[in-house]
Amino acid sequence: MRGALWVCERDIRKFLRQPFVMVSALVGPFLTLILLGYAFGGSITHVPVAVVSYSEGRYSSAYLDIVKQEQNCAFGGASCGDAFRLRDFPDLESAERMLREGQVKAIIYIPSGFDSTLISSNSVVFTIYLDNTDPLSASAVYGGLSRAAQQLSAQIQLLSGRGESLTVDQANFYRNVLYIEFMAPGSLVQAIFIASIIGGGVSILIDKQRGIFEGYLVTPLKQYEIVVGVLLAGVVKALFSSMTMLFMAIIIAGVRPMTDATGFLLMLFTIFLAGLGLISMMTAFAVRVPAPEVYQFTAFPINMVLYFTSGAIYPIDGFPDWMRSIAVVNPEAYAVHALRLLMYKGASLTAVLGDFAFLAVFTSVMVGLATVAFRRRL
Amino acid sequence: MDAAVQSVDLTKRFGDFAAVNKINLEIGSGEIFGLLGPNGAGKTTLVRVLTTVLEPTEGTAKVVGYDIRRNANKVRESIGVVSQAITLDVELSAWENMELYAKYYGVPNGLRHERIKALLDVVGLAERADFTVGSFSGGMKRRLELVRSLIHRPKILFLDEPTTGLDPQARYAVWDYLRKIHKDQGITVVITTHYLDEAEALCGRVAIVDFGKLVALGAPLDLKRKVMGGDVVEAEISIMSDEALTALQDSDFVLEVKKRESLLTVLVKSGAEAVPRIVELVGAKGGKLRSITLREPTLDDVFLNVTGRSIREDTAVTRKRFVSTWGAMRR
Numbered sequence: 001m002r003g004a005l006w007v008c009e010r011d012i013r014k015f016l017r018q019p020f021v022m023v024s025a026l027v028g029p030f031l032t033l034i035l036l037g038y039a040f041g042g043s044i045t046h047v048p049v050a051v052v053s054y055s056e057g058r059y060s061s062a063y064l065d066i067v068k069q070e071q072n073c074a075f076g077g078a079s080c081g082d083a084f085r086l087r088d089f090p091d092l093e094s095a096e097r098m099l100r101e102g103q104v105k106a107i108i109y110i111p112s113g114f115d116s117t118l119i120s121s122n123s124v125v126f127t128i129y130l131d132n133t134d135p136l137s138a139s140a141v142y143g144g145l146s147r148a149a150q151q152l153s154a155q156i157q158l159l160s161g162r163g164e165s166l167t168v169d170q171a172n173f174y175r176n177v178l179y180i181e182f183m184a185p186g187s188l189v190q191a192i193f194i195a196s197i198i199g200g201g202v203s204i205l206i207d208k209q210r211g212i213f214e215g216y217l218v219t220p221l222k223q224y225e226i227v228v229g230v231l232l233a234g235v236v237k238a239l240f241s242s243m244t245m246l247f248m249a250i251i252i253a254g255v256r257p258m259t260d261a262t263g264f265l266l267m268l269f270t271i272f273l274a275g276l277g278l279i280s281m282m283t284a285f286a287v288r289v290p291a292p293e294v295y296q297f298t299a300f301p302i303n304m305v306l307y308f309t310s311g312a313i314y315p316i317d318g319f320p321d322w323m324r325s326i327a328v329v330n331p332e333a334y335a336v337h338a339l340r341l342l343m344y345k346g347a348s349l350t351a352v353l354g355d356f357a358f359l360a361v362f363t364s365v366m367v368g369l370a371t372v373a374f375r376r377r378l
Numbered sequence: 379m380d381a382a383v384q385s386v387d388l389t390k391r392f393g394d395f396a397a398v399n400k401i402n403l404e405i406g407s408g409e410i411f412g413l414l415g416p417n418g419a420g421k422t423t424l425v426r427v428l429t430t431v432l433e434p435t436e437g438t439a440k441v442v443g444y445d446i447r448r449n450a451n452k453v454r455e456s457i458g459v460v461s462q463a464i465t466l467d468v469e470l471s472a473w474e475n476m477e478l479y480a481k482y483y484g485v486p487n488g489l490r491h492e493r494i495k496a497l498l499d500v501v502g503l504a505e506r507a508d509f510t511v512g513s514f515s516g517g518m519k520r521r522l523e524l525v526r527s528l529i530h531r532p533k534i535l536f537l538d539e540p541t542t543g544l545d546p547q548a549r550y551a552v553w554d555y556l557r558k559i560h561k562d563q564g565i566t567v568v569i570t571t572h573y574l575d576e577a578e579a580l581c582g583r584v585a586i587v588d589f590g591k592l593v594a595l596g597a598p599l600d601l602k603r604k605v606m607g608g609d610v611v612e613a614e615i616s617i618m619s620d621e622a623l624t625a626l627q628d629s630d631f632v633l634e635v636k637k638r639e640s641l642l643t644v645l646v647k648s649g650a651e652a653v654p655r656i657v658e659l660v661g662a663k664g665g666k667l668r669s670i671t672l673r674e675p676t677l678d679d680v681f682l683n684v685t686g687r688s689i690r691e692d693t694a695v696t697r698k699r700f701v702s703t704w705g706a707m708r709r
Contacts, residue, residue: 211463217431218459219482220451378431 024297031301035308035323043072044140044318045081050095050104051088057115059152063166066148067108072140083144096129099173101351102341105131105317106141118156118166125169132172133344135179137315142170175258177344184246184255185339186312189332191245192238192275193306197299199241200234201283201370205292214378223376231279231370238275239268257343266352267342273356274335277363284370306332334358380443382407382534382566383428387437390420390427390590397423399590400437405568405583407533410560412581413570414677416687420590421570422462425538428568429459442533455483458527462538464519468512472503472522475511476529483530497525501555517548524555534566535559541576553579574677586681593684598677605683606675608633609649611656613642614668622663631655642667645679 015022049067053060070083087104089095095107107129118124128145130138149166156166207213216226249255259267282299289295309316309323310332316324327333338355341347383405390398397420405411413421426432428441430450438445444452466475476494485493498504501521511519520540527535537556541549557580560567571577577584578598586594586601594601618637626635626644631652633645646652649672660667682688 211461212465212467214431214459214461214463215465215479216482218429218454218457218461219479220454220484221482222451377433378426 027297027301028304031304032308035304036313038320038323039308039314039318042314042318042320042323044137044315045072045083046085047083047106047137047141047317048104049084049086049141050098050107051086051110052090052092052095052107053088053110054112055110055114057118059118059156060110060114062155063110063148063152064108066151067145070144070148072144084141096173099129099131100345100347102131102337102345102347105134105137106145108145123165123167125167127169127171129171129173131174133174133177133182133340134315135177135182137317138172140318142168174344178254180253181255181257181344182340183313184249184253184257185336185343186307186310186332187249188242188245188271188339189274189310189312189335190303190307191242192271192335193278193303193332195238195241196234196275196279196282197303199237200230200279201286202292202295203233204230204283204374205286205289205295209292217377223374224371226376227283227371227374228367231276231283231367234279234283235272235275238279239271242271242275258346259343260346262348263342263346266349267339270335270338270342270352270355270359273359273363274331277331277359277366280363280366280370284366284373287370287374306330309333310336312336331359331362334362380407381405381440382409383411383439383441383568385428385437385439388424388427388434388439389436390423390432391435396590398427398434401587401590401592403439403585403592403595405566407566408564409583410556410567410569410581412577412584413568413587414572414574414577414584414681415570415587416572416681419572419587421572421587422538423590424587425459425461425536425568425570429457429536430454431461455530456533458530458532458535460520460523460527460535460537460540462542464523466511466519466523466526469510471508471510472498472514473507475522476526479526480529485530493529497528498522500559501525515548517544517551520544520548520552521555524552524559528559528563528565531563532565534568537567537569539570539572541571541573549576556580577677584677586677586684588681588685588687594680601677601680602675605680606645608645608647608675609652610673610675610679611644611646611649611652611670612673613644613656613660613670615640615642615665616668617664617666618642618660619664622660622665625659625663626656629655629659645675 051064053064064086067084068082068086071080072083073080086108087098089098089107092107092109095104098104099107109127109129111126114124114126128142130142132138146168149168153166204213207216246257250257285298286295289298305326309319309326309330311327312332316327316333319327334355338352338359341351345351381404383403385401385403388398388401388403389396399420401424413424415421423432427434428439428446430446430453434447438447440446441453442456444456446453467478470478473494476498477490480490480494495504498507501524503518503522503525506514506518511522514522524537524540540556541552544552553576556567556569559565567580569576569580581598583595583597584601585592594605596604615637623635623637626632631646631648633647635645636643644652644656653670653672657667657670678688
């Protein structure tokens with residue numbers, strides 16, 4: 001039995017020589033704790049909601065005031081914020097367009113007879129339109145607007161002693177989107193990133209370590225030819241990887257995208273843009289790291305930060321401010337946003353133009369960076 | 379005749395360390411030129427600078443008439459390189475490896491097929507063309523690299539230790555192919571090696587490199603004659619006294635004596651006369667020899683002479699007295 005002690009001693013001795021290996025391996029789980037904890041632990045605030053009001057009555061404005069003051073708190077009240085950010089629209093049509101483009105998450109529609117009906121009848125039902133392609137935001141919005149309605153009823157009862165009740169009815173704008181479907185675009189983007197970790201500049205890194213790379217350097221291939229070639233191969237791999245993911249999501253996970261041919265082409269373009277950008281970013285990094293281990297230990301944490309702050313698993317509106325500011329510059333957030341619009345809302349090019357613009361800028365900068373970072377000589 | 383390679387004060391430093399230190403070298407067209415030196419002497423760095431993989435710190439060189447700093451891509455188009463590490467894609471077949479490099483070098487579509495076939499034929503790999511390179515032996519890989527570097531008909535072929543790690547049979551095969559290619563194509567070959575026999579067997583001229591400097595240059599035979607100026611007697615010792623050693627050193631027919639463990643190496647003016655006299659002298663001073671042989675000096679002796687170390691020793695052991703006397707003798 002004493003032999004077990006010596007075996008244990010050997011392992012512990014070796015562990016003590018390089019404890020940082022375990023510490024760096026802990027970066028992943030720790031990031032998961034922080035990012036996932038804050039993402040899911042936050043409450044959804046500042047949700048953009050469109051208001052289309054044809055009523056100028058007392059009660060309708062009272063209702064909107066209550067909605068405006070609605071607060072959402074998280075972390076035991078440590079972090080609170082306005083639940084909604086209201087934007088007025090003159091008619092339902094323009095509000096609907098904003099909802100389709102993902103600019104607002106819901107529409108509060110107050111018809112012209114709102115006040116008079118509320119006074120004359122005992123019970124009033126009014127409708128809010130919800131963007132249910134984001135099920136978490138939709139249920140939070142519905143909860144908040146219902147609470148506001150109850151509060152208004154209570155106020156009216158107090159003032160008049162009568163028993164009117166105001167109920168909110170929800171009208172779903174799209175077919176019910178399951179949470180797993182909500183998550184699917186994030187997985188497509190993560191598939192791109194995985195391809196960019198193992199498919200882009202890392203081939204240069206591995207070739208360098210194996211010494212194969214010197215073979216390239218003595219050929220008359222130009223600097224940009226080598227870089228662009230590696231990036232293009234990476235993009236092909238990223239397209240393959242995300243299409244495989246999409247296929248599996250549809251066949252196995254039961255994801256049902258509602259996309260026409262144009263939408264699918266726009267999806268491919270989104271993946272191409274995001275893929276090229278992310279691959280260039282990782283290539284710029286890979287061609288300058290001193291050792292493959294450094295790349296390996298860094299690539300996966302980068303993947304986690306980008307994925308968890310992209311809004312792939314939880315709406316960005318629910319993030320604390322520091323995470324939201326990462327999301328603003330996170331290319332994956334724009335890719336996820338565009339893919340979600342294209343997959344479940346049948347969105348047109350105009351709806352995703354903003355996302356494309358950001359991705360195009362990001363990708364151009366990263367391709368440039370990768371080309372400059374790459375060294376033509378050893 | 380134009381020089382294939384011409385370097386002027388070529389220097390490559392890594393920090394404070396000069397791996398290549400002010401090398402002035404001229405290699406003629408059509409030569410098989412050897413860069414000989416121990417591990418770490420700077421041979422590989424020199425080849426990397428000449429083949430545009432590394433940028434020189436100071437000085438420059440012209441390769442096939444093009445400046446390696448200003449016209450790197452012209453140089454790359456005109457040379458073939460077999461680097462020290464295997465640079466083949468082991469996942470791909472021999473043919474695919476050839477084909478890709480043909481494309482990199484812009485070999486026209488029409489010529490590609492024929493040229494690959496002919497080259498694979500030269501090194502006896504035509505039948506293995508469609509096998510993945512991962513299944514090849516070390517010698518086969520080297521042969522494939524050798525012809526891959528010729529796909530664009532380069533004017534100079536650079537080989538960095540092409541036979542390191544190969545068994546003797548595979549080495550001789552590589553030598554044969556190299557000689558054949560040199561003869562058939564009239565190509566200039568620059569080869570680095572730390573194998574003395576390789577340099578002697580292949581090279582018309584040899585440059586001996588040590589600590590980044592050129593320490594000797596010439597045809598192997600000339601180097602041995604000029605630098606050594608005598609024969610080498612090697613004896614295996616059973617008993618050897620210090621007295622005997624001193625007596626040998628003081629003899630007028632002896633140029634220098636070196637003792638390494640049980641091996642005694644004596645450089646003498648004339649071997650035939652020296653052998654009996656050494657046996658006699660050692661015997662008279664109480665020593666005893668197990669065997670004694672007379673041999674021609676080798677390039678290792680030359681290296682030893684000019685650097686004070688053997689090329690075969692990995693650790694640099696300086697033998698002060700040895701160097702000083704032989705150094706004096708050379709003058």
